[in-house]
Amino acid sequence: MVSTAGENTRLRVLEALDSVYDPEIQTVSIRDLGIVRAVDVCDEGGNIQVQVMITPTYSGCPAMRVIEQDIHEALGRAGIDQVAVEQVLYPPWTTDWITDRGRRHLLASGIAPPACRACEAGPMESGISCPRCGSDQTRVLSGFGATACKALWRCDSCLEPFDYFKPH
Amino acid sequence: MTKKIDTDSSRFELLTRLGDNVLIMGHRLSEWSGDAPTLEEDMALSNIALDLIGQARLWLTAAVMEEGAGRTEDDLAYQRDVRDWHNLHLVELPNGDFGRTMLRQYFFDAYHLLLLEGLSKGCDREISGIAAKSLKEVRYHLRHSSGWVVRLGDGTQESHNRMVNALEICTPCVPELFEVDEVYRSLEARDLVPAMNDLQAQWERQVHAVLSEATLSMPEITNPMSGGRVGLHSEHLGYLLAEMQFLQRAYPGATW
Numbered sequence: 544m545v546s547t548a549g550e551n552t553r554l555r556v557l558e559a560l561d562s563v564y565d566p567e568i569q570t571v572s573i574r575d576l577g578i579v580r581a582v583d584v585c586d587e588g589g590n591i592q593v594q595v596m597i598t599p600t601y602s603g604c605p606a607m608r609v610i611e612q613d614i615h616e617a618l619g620r621a622g623i624d625q626v627a628v629e630q631v632l633y634p635p636w637t638t639d640w641i642t643d644r645g646r647r648h649l650l651a652s653g654i655a656p657p658a659c660r661a662c663e664a665g666p667m668e669s670g671i672s673c674p675r676c677g678s679d680q681t682r683v684l685s686g687f688g689a690t691a692c693k694a695l696w697r698c699d700s701c702l703e704p705f706d707y708f709k710p711h
Numbered sequence: 712m713t714k715k716i717d718t719d720s721s722r723f724e725l726l727t728r729l730g731d732n733v734l735i736m737g738h739r740l741s742e743w744s745g746d747a748p749t750l751e752e753d754m755a756l757s758n759i760a761l762d763l764i765g766q767a768r769l770w771l772t773a774a775v776m777e778e779g780a781g782r783t784e785d786d787l788a789y790q791r792d793v794r795d796w797h798n799l800h801l802v803e804l805p806n807g808d809f810g811r812t813m814l815r816q817y818f819f820d821a822y823h824l825l826l827l828e829g830l831s832k833g834c835d836r837e838i839s840g841i842a843a844k845s846l847k848e849v850r851y852h853l854r855h856s857s858g859w860v861v862r863l864g865d866g867t868q869e870s871h872n873r874m875v876n877a878l879e880i881c882t883p884c885v886p887e888l889f890e891v892d893e894v895y896r897s898l899e900a901r902d903l904v905p906a907m908n909d910l911q912a913q914w915e916r917q918v919h920a921v922l923s924e925a926t927l928s929m930p931e932i933t934n935p936m937s938g939g940r941v942g943l944h945s946e947h948l949g950y951l952l953a954e955m956q957f958l959q960r961a962y963p964g965a966t967w
Contacts, residue, residue, distance in 0.1 A: 602762055602765030602766045603763070603765025603768075634843070684751055686755065687751075687758040
């Protein structure tokens with residue numbers, strides 16, 4: 544990614560993007576989820592142009608259009624109006640791109656983050672820690688959960704069901 | 712309809728076939744939304760449907776770009792009549808009971824995964840990119856459907872009988888999966904698609920293993936279906952399209 548912008552402008556753009564959250568997981572930013580693949584900032588004498596490349600988590604993810612709008616709005620609030628958002632498919636999104644902060648935020652919202660790297664994911668994993676009580680006495684209820692990226696699990700210690708972010 | 716001058720008609724055909732298969736399969740599965748045997752299955756089938764419909768959008772968008780005639784992916788989905796659809800007979804089979812849906816899904820997922828693996832290694836970057844993206848999703852689909860085939864086949868007498876019945880209905884659609892026509896042969900020659908012979912051998916080996924575990928076996932195929940890729944379909948597809956296309960046909964261009 545080539546940038547001719549001053550470092551301050553770039554930081555302003557990234558900060559604005561940090562305020563864009565996944566519409567379906569409202570506590571994790573799209574940067575922390577690895578949805579933002581590249582940011583190109585061009586600042587020529589205060590005339591700022593930004594290009595943001597995003598990638599869908601799953602092919603049918605209904606959130607992509609909302610995310611695109613939210614990016615325009617967030618950068619607009621930061622005073623940047625010349626924004627192009629483009630979708631890229633390759634390389635395909637993977638949960639390995641979720642940042643450590645993203646994982647902490649997932650956990651804090653009651654979603655167990657992926658327990659392994661995507662390439663190591665075998666048939667349904669075991670021993671996923673409950674995001675509420677930390678117990679390892681958990682079991683899978685369904686390989687498919689409330690959104691495409693999650694599975695439904697249950698804790699046998701605190702008896703609460705919880706979402707598990709599937710390694711992908 | 713004016714196409715762009717250098718439209719690659721074989722590539723357009725491939726993209727349309729790939730998109731049509733997943734769109735019709737996705738629509739069929741979506742018929743279970745709100746109606747599946749359990750809440751977990753309702754979510755699973757709806758999630759799989761969503762993945763497939765998302766993949767259909769990627770393939771059909773690539774198809775209209777290749778065609779370059781100003782159509783959109785929605786035009787392909789909502790404005791084509793039954794003879795212009797190039798999907799396999801398997802994906803248009805009605806859902807039947809849950810067991811039949813799962814067997815149909817398993818046959819398709821096993822085929823779909825092998826096909827996508829081959830496509831993801833092909834030399835066309837757009838096609839291999841969409842295939843690589845879809846492949847990750849389809850691994851979950853296959854895990855789900857193969858699990859149910861074993862559970863139901865090797866379940867109660869009732870569930871076993873239903874799977875035997877499902878096999879009678881689904882297997883006539885199997886030979887068509889591996890049919891090769893002029894279009895496919897030309898794509899094979901260009902290294903865009905996997906060799907169908909290899910794909911078939913792998914499919915048969917894998918399906919045989921899963922069916923054995925499920926205490927089931929493939930019945931003899933006496934009345935194979937054929938021709939879906941060139942627009943010859945069962946009567947079921949027309950009814951499906953009537954429902955899927957109704958709104959855009961009644962109110963062309965409607966959005967919400």
